[in-house]
Amino acid sequence: MQQHTVECRLAYGQGKVIAHRLSAWRRALRILAYVGLTFMLAVATAAAAPPGAKIEYQPMTSDGLAAGYPFEAWVVFDVSSNPAIPGLALPAGASFRFTFPKAFAAQPGRHPEAVLLYGWPQKAAPIRFTVGLDPQDPATIVLKLMEAFPASPPERPGLKAIHLRWGPDNPLQAGDYPVTIKISDAGEFSGTTVAVAHITLKSVPNVAAYNQLHEGRNEEWQRVKMGRAAPLPIDLLITLPDKARSFIALRPSAGGNLEILSDGAPIGTVSQRGAPVTLKPEPFGPGFARLGIVRFQVTAGSQPGVASIDAQLQGGTRYTLQMIVER
Numbered sequence: 001m002q003q004h005t006v007e008c009r010l011a012y013g014q015g016k017v018i019a020h021r022l023s024a025w026r027r028a029l030r031i032l033a034y035v036g037l038t039f040m041l042a043v044a045t046a047a048a049a050p051p052g053a054k055i056e057y058q059p060m061t062s063d064g065l066a067a068g069y070p071f072e073a074w075v076v077f078d079v080s081s082n083p084a085i086p087g088l089a090l091p092a093g094a095s096f097r098f099t100f101p102k103a104f105a106a107q108p109g110r111h112p113e114a115v116l117l118y119g120w121p122q123k124a125a126p127i128r129f130t131v132g133l134d135p136q137d138p139a140t141i142v143l144k145l146m147e148a149f150p151a152s153p154p155e156r157p158g159l160k161a162i163h164l165r166w167g168p169d170n171p172l173q174a175g176d177y178p179v180t181i182k183i184s185d186a187g188e189f190s191g192t193t194v195a196v197a198h199i200t201l202k203s204v205p206n207v208a209a210y211n212q213l214h215e216g217r218n219e220e221w222q223r224v225k226m227g228r229a230a231p232l233p234i235d236l237l238i239t240l241p242d243k244a245r246s247f248i249a250l251r252p253s254a255g256g257n258l259e260i261l262s263d264g265a266p267i268g269t270v271s272q273r274g275a276p277v278t279l280k281p282e283p284f285g286p287g288f289a290r291l292g293i294v295r296f297q298v299t300a301g302s303q304p305g306v307a308s309i310d311a312q313l314q315g316g317t318r319y320t321l322q323m324i325v326e327r
Contacts, residue, residue: 049191050181050183050186050189050190050191050192050193051077051078051079051088051189051193052077052078052193052195053075053076053077053078053181053193053194053195054075054076054078054195054196055073055074055075055076055179055195055196055197055198056073056074056076057073057074057204057206057208057317058072058073058074058163058165059074059121059206059208059209059210059237059239060121060208060237060239061206061239062203062204062205062206062239062240062241062316063203063241064165065170065197065198065199065200065204066170066199066200066201066202066203066204066241067170067171067172067173067174067199067200067201067202068169068170068171068172069169069170069203070107070110070165070166070167070168070169070170071100071104071164071165071167071168071169071170071197072163072164072165072166072167073163073164073197074117074161074162074163074164075098075161075162075163075164075179075181075195076119076160076161077159077160077161079119079158079160081119081120081160081220081221081322082221082322083118083119083120083153083154083155083157083218083220083221084153084154084157084221085153085157086151086153086157086158087118087119087151087157087158087159087160088149088151088158088159088160088186088189089148089149089150089151089158089159090145090148090149090158090159090186090187090189091145091148091185091186091187092145092146092147092148093144093145093185094144094145094149094183094184094185094186094187094189095142095143095144095145095183095184095185095186096142096143096144096162096181096182096183097134097140097141097142097180097181097182097184098140098141098142098143098164098167098179098180098181099137099139099140099179099180099181099182100139100140100167100168100177100179101139101177101178101179102139103171103173103177104139104167104168104169104170104171104177105168105169105171106138106139106168107138107166107167107168107169108133108138110133110166110167111132111133111166112131112132112133112141112164112165112166112167113131113164113165113166114129114131114141114143114162114163114164114165115162115163116129116149116159116162117159117160117161117162117163118156118157118158118159118160118218119157119160119161120209120211120218120219120220121208121209121210121211121212121237122210122211122212122216123211123216123217123218124216125149125156125159127145127146127147127148127149128145128146128147129143129144129145129146130143130144130146131143131144138168139168141164141167143162154221170197170199171199173199174199174200174201175199176196176197176198176199177196177197177199178194178195178196178197179194179195179196179197180192180193180194181193181194181195202241203241203242204241204313204315204316204317205238205239205240205241205267205268205313205314205315205316205317206238206239206313206316206317207236207237207238207239207260207268207311207312207313207316207317207318207319208236208237208311208317208319209234209235209236209237209319209321210235210236210237210293211235212235213235213293214232214235217232219232219233219234219235219321220321220322221321221322221323221324222298222323222324223324223326224298224300224323224324224325224326225300225325225326225327226300226301226302226303226304226325226326226327227299227300227301227302228299228300229297229298229299229300230297230298230299230300230323233282233295233296233297233298234295234296234297234298234309234321235293235294235295236260236270236293236294236295236311236319237291237292237293238260238262238267238268238292238293238294238313239292240262240267240292243262246262246263246290246292247262247263247264247286247289247290248260248261248262248289248290248292248293248294249261249264249281249289249294250270250281250294250296251281252279252280252281253269255271256272256276256278256279257269257270257271257272257279258270258271258279258281258296260294260311260313266314267313267314268311268312268313268314268316269310269311269312270296270309270310270311270312271309271310271312272307272308272309272310273307273308273310274305274306274307274308275300275301275303275304275305275306275307275323275325276301276302276303276307277298277299277300277301277307277309277323277325278298278299278301279296279297279298279309280296280297280299281294281295281296282295282296282297298323300323300325301325303325304325304326304327305325306322306323306324306325307322307323307324307325308320308321308322308323309321309322309323
C-alpha cells in the first residue's frame with residue numbers, strides 16, 4: 001500500500017510538471033503569435049505608406065517658384081524616372097489634395113490646372129480627371145481621377161509627376177515651405193506626405209528636356225549600341241527671366257562638353273559623366289534659337305554602361321538625362 005501511495009504521488013507530481021510545461025508553451029505560443037501579428041501589421045502599414053514627393057521647376061517657366069508669382073511647378077513622386085520601372089498605378093476615384101501653408105496667398109477666384117505625367121516633359125497621360133479648389137478651403141487644390149491610371153512600362157509607366165498651375169500666389173519671402181499632399185482611395189498609395197516648395201526671391205534661369213519636337217517621345221533613358229548615335233537627338237529648352245528674346249546656342253568646350261550661350265555669352269554647360277559619349281551641337285534656325293531651344297546629338301563610345309548628361313545654368317536649375325549604352 002505504501003509503495004502504491006508513493007507511485008501515485010510521483011505520477012501526480014509528474015502530471016503537475018507536464019501541465020506546467022504545457023501552460024508555459026501555450027504562453028510562449030501566444031507571445032509569438034502576438035509578435036508575429038504586430039510585425040505583419042507593421043509591414044503592411046509600411047507597405048501602404050504613400051510615396052514621398054518633391055517639388056521641382058516646371059520646364060517651361062522660370063517664375064513658378066519665385067516669390068509673389070502664381071505657383072506653378074511639378075510635384076514629382078519618389079519613383080525612378082527610368083520608364084522601365086513602374087510608377088503609381090491608381091484606381092478610378094483616387095484623389096489628391098494639395099494643401100498650401102498660410103504663407104501662400106489663396107486665390108478663390110482662380111481655377112487651377114493640372115497635367116498628369118509619365119515623368120518626362122511634353123507627354124501628358126491621356127487619363128480623365130477633374131481639378132479645382134476645395135470650396136471650403138481655397139488653399140487646397142483637389143484632383144480626382146475619373147478613370148484608372150494603369151502602369152505599363154516603358155511607354156506608359158504610370159503616374160510619376162503632376163504639373164500644377166494657377167493655384168495660390170507664392171509667399172513674398174524666400175524660403176522652404178511644406179505642401180501637404182493627401183492621397184485617398186488609392187489602395188496601397190493612400191496616405192499623407194509632404195513636399196517642400198523652395199521659393200526664391202527672384203525668378204531663376206531654367207533648363208529642361210524638350211520633347212515637343214519628337215511628339216512627346218522620351219529623350220531620357222534612351223538605349224543605344226556602342227559606337228552608334230542615339231535614336232533621338234536631345235532638345236533643351238532654356239527659359240531666362242526678363243529676357244524672352246535671347247538668342248540661345250551651343251558650342252563645343254573642353255573635355256567633350258558643351259557651353260550654353262545667350263547672345264554669344266556663356267550662361268551654362270552641358271557635361272557628361274559615366275559611360276563616355278560624344279556630344280555634337282546641331283544648328284537650329286533662328287526661330288528655334290529665339291524660342292530658347294537647342295539641340296545636340298549623342299553618340300555612344302566603346303564602353304557599356306549609363307551615361308549621365310547634365311545641363312546646368314549659372315544661378316539656375318540643373319537637368320540630368322540618362323543614356324544606356326549597350327554592347
